[in-house]
Amino acid sequence: MKRSLFVASSISAALAACAPIGTKLNDSGFHKVLSGAEGLNHLVLGTHGLAKEYAESDVDKDFRMNGFSTPSDANYNRLQNGNFRDYRLVIDGAVERRQTFTLDRLRAMKQQTQITRHDCVEGWSAIGKWRGVRLSDLLDAVGPRSDARYVVFHCMDVSPDNVPYYESLDLQQAHHPQALMALDLNGRALDPDHGAPVRLRVPTQLGYKSAKWVNRIELVGSYRNLYSGAGGYWEDQGYEWYAGI
Amino acid sequence: MALGTKVYRNSIPTRLTHWLFFIAFLALVSSGLEIFNAAPYLDASDKSNPAKRVLSIDSTDSHVGQTTIFGHTFTTTGFLGFGDDGMGGRTDRAFPGWLTIPAYQSLADGRRWHLFFAWVMVICGAVYFIAGFTRGNLKELVLRREDLPKILPMQLYYFRLRKEPPPHGTYNPLQKVAYTLVLFVFAPLLVLTGLALSPGFDSMFHPITAVFGGRQFARLWHFVIMLMLIGFFVTHISLVATQGVINQMKSMITGWFKLGKHDGVGI
CATH class of the missing domain: 3.90.420.10 (Oxidoreductase, molybdopterin-binding domain)
Structure with missing residues (x-):
């Protein structure tokens, strides 16, 4: 049981680290990688239909x-x-x-x-x-x-x-x-x-x-x-x- | 096979996509909340309509955070409506900075994260399904007719009202219910309700948007399905944490799983 408590708390710690890690990445060169999705969206969805x-x-x-x-x-x-x-x-x-x-x-x-x-x-x-x-x-x-x-x-x-x-x-x-x-x-x-x-x-x-x-x-x-x-x-x-x- | 026998349970595509799903899911939820913050309300209608508002998170002029669900208002200062601005202070915003990517409010960046990891999720999903179908291991976790009578006994076993679980294969009947719902109902609905928010997609496939009740309603569904998947995620992690966490984690890293007393093999 101690072990699962340890796991539960490390998972919570990992989740809490999500926003700070994400924010660091957002302000780094990773932002350029993220922006790569735009070309894919334009290619796949484009402007068709009415x-x-x-x-x-x-x-x-x-x-x-x-x-x-x-x-x-x-x-x-x-x-x-x-x-x-x-x-x-x-x-x-x-x-x-x-x-x-x-x-x-x-x-x-x-x-x-x-x-x-x-x-x-x-x-x-x-x-x-x-x-x-x-x-x-x-x-x-x-x-x-x-x-x-x-x-x-x-x-x-x-x-x-x-x-x-x-x-x-x-x-x-x-x-x-x-x-x-x-x-x-x-x-x-x-x-x-x-x-x-x-x-x-x-x-x-x-x-x-x-x-x-x-x-x-x-x-x-x-x-x-x-x-x-x-x-x-x-x-x-x-x-x-x-x-x- | 006996207790303690090691079986190769998770193939490379399963393990790889599993961890990518994990990362993408966290990124999608936190950037999704960031996007929600830009219009912190959900309406059960095609266009925005305050008369059909199901959920809203805002704050009063005196910075009291308020969450309103089906017309019932709760004070949620410090968490929802007024809380962490992601930069060390507090501000009026629906979801707090410690829950969003990026932590500070930026709709433009939240969208970049969301639309990037949506692709990660969809591509992983495609790899997962193709690998699962061709290798046949998807069959092990899909609910079948013969599993139906075993659902209640399995639930009773979990409630400790029954000594032994019903005999089953690699996955027990309740796991199969959960995986089948997530893979074949929630995941496709999540993608479709997300796409229904796109004016470009709507121009091509308006009937799909219409099925969900229109754009704003699709936004509501998208949020509700996210909540359901968070429910699955939390259950999944707590079960992993209590059912031999080292063995479970090992099997998702090396692929090898050590059979327990009740673990079956195959379908």
């Missing part, structure tokens, strides 16, 4: 805000006070025809409505009715050059530590039929907290991919030389670039 589309009755009338609240910088305030009349969406970079879109021009294009679930990386989900222009229609309008591999979304908000928000998709993800530049949420123009006047919606990936307050879409060959080089604001803080899981 996100489930829900019924009108499933919609969260009071859709939970994700990420940061309304940008407080002067430029955004000016646009907001002018009801976004002066807003322009620029699409440039590795494209055949650089283009500028006003809100009126975006609204005049073919609109898609989708009632899809927003899955936050934190674990919560909410369902919204989104309406806007398919990203692939915008890409068709500018014509990606052959050296374009990624679509980078530049946003009008700056984080509390003064880093601009940005995100990126590869061309296959950007051409997904449900990748949307949303203008409306639940039947009304987007409000500032939800990304007014234009935000990205990528229902096949976690919420942080769906960048708000987008005012420039840049096509690039690589995102490595942008900001910290991981392809997005949250990616630069250690989150996965492939956010399908």
